Amino acid sequence: MLVLFVAPTGLFRDGVARILADLATRAEVRCADHAAIALERGSIPDLLVLDGDNVREALKAVNVVRRIQPGLPVAVLLTAIDPRTVDGFLAAGVCGCVGKAESADVLLNTLRQVLAGRTNLPPALRAFTMNAVSPPAETRRLPNATPPGNPGALTKRQVEVLALAARGESNKLIARRLNITEGTVKVHLHTIYKALKVSSRSQASMTAARLQEVSDVQIHQALEGQLSVQRLLAHMTPIRFKAGEPLFHKNASSDALYYVVRGTVRLQEIGIEVGPGTMLGEIGLFSPDHRRTCTALCQSDCELLSASAADAIRLYYQDPEFATYLIHLITRRLRADNLRPKD
Template identity: 50%
Template sequence: MKLLLTGPAGLFREGVASLLRLYAADVEVCMRDGLAGSISDDPKPDCIVMDGDALRQSAAEHEALREQARAMPLVVLLGAAQKADIDGLIADGVAGCVEKSASADMLFGALRVALAGGVYFPRAFLAGNPVAPVPSSIRATPAHRGEASPNADAHARLTPRQIEVLALLARGRSNKMIARELDCAEATVKTHLTTIFKALNVASRGEASAAAARMERVRETQVARAIDGQVSLGRLLANMESQRFRAGEVLFRKGDASGELFYVEKGTVTLSELGIELGAGSVLGEIGLFSPGHRRTSTAVCKTECEMRTVCAADAIRLYYQEPEFALHLLRLIVGRLQADKLREG
């Protein structure tokens, strides 16, 4: 994997480059002073990470951002974030914005989302709580912001099926994945997207995702899919670390500190104290991760050979904020298990 880091030479760039080298075992990090100019085709980077401070220093950098964001995932590092500023950058096609005060885990989370075809929003943007503004020179113009902020009439023209397509697009699904989830032809998805883009007055998937993030109908559709159990946890966790465990291996013991949850892809896990067996498609370890004391409530042992995705606490929190389906699934799962525990105690 090749990552391109652009920005002024110095301690900050060197520090970010060191972090990026920890992202994956095979990652190669290249550095440039700026984004403007041709990028080597041998090979092209899989993702660009850009120091957002460069945008206030050169109009050429902002134009280069718009051009490169159409060709590959691009993540911008910002000193601070405000909703209007994020809107403008996402409208430019950026696949993610990360505040410089964020943790390394959040940066890695943004890269995973961007590389998977999604759009990563800072937590302040998702919570509707903007903080200190980015310098005005990197803000989108009002006219440009208007392109990414379609009016209510445009929203109303979208059919329920098109809203479903838009809701899945906003979660980073490809056309093929949308077609599979909605049980329709990929050509039908393309037709829907053409209509959606025209109705919302957008020109890219990134712009459509930014518009969808502010549409109540999209959020309602995402929640409805989660309530109906239409959540593909395997897809949501596809970029998380996969591990294999031997039969009889202990994942964790009751009372241990909790730092991650597990998604079972293959095999069977037994929760010893509860006498419960969990198979493929199950999640475990979520109660300890979200409880105030962060302690395991049961011992988990692999009954058979298992293959699992592990999700660290930081990634779980990020998914909770960014993926409504994931958040609602966890909520229902935790409540269901607490109710079952209460019945057993009674």
């Protein structure tokens, strides 16, 4: 993941850049001044973070980057929470605002929400922007009303692109999953924005949440075992283990869910090794006694994402796609275990 942090040179920029490096495993942070911002081919960021105190320069930076990558997630850091300033950034397509007095944890959590395709504002900012983001009473739609724009004009491929974008996937990952070029993804997204009458990825994602066609595609993808790591970032914490260290022991309390980002983990009792892209610990979360069914030992240095049992269960109830993926995963593993020759 490439994060571009735009701010004046100095201690503030250096300090925040170090915090941003903890956003995700292998996160690369590049810094630039507002006036010197320039993007080279092959160096398009996955996230843009701005020092928003110089509003004019910050908005210019947003426009420069968005001309090249329209759906880029953007967040700003502000010293003073002024409603007019916040509204201006929201209108420009910024998805998250964080006060500079907040903690590093608040900043990272907000950025993970932004990466997942959500507009995320701290409580104080929500109070300031409530009137701006809520439509007048006479124009509000009922919860089941037809979404704005013309979603029926979208092709099957565009619905697939929208479904992946709404899950927080980058253009590069969408292109890889659908076996198309990044340029084609951008063209589809431009057409999607016009059809839905929105101007940003986050707005399209909010509209997508109300489209049955998108929901059907996402459920189908989950049944095929596809899981968006970006969706999990807001709920999971990066952790590292050395080769030879146990991830968990058989019969231990099942207190967390894991996703392997890098490395190999061996499930001792059944003699299976798993690698990147694998979810671990899901069966123990739902077993009657909430105990681990085997020991997981790191065969190499490993980087993982971890979610507490409470967060994993909460996400299961809140996110139908994640719940479908887990049910499919548990069923597949239990079936494989039944088919495995017994000693």
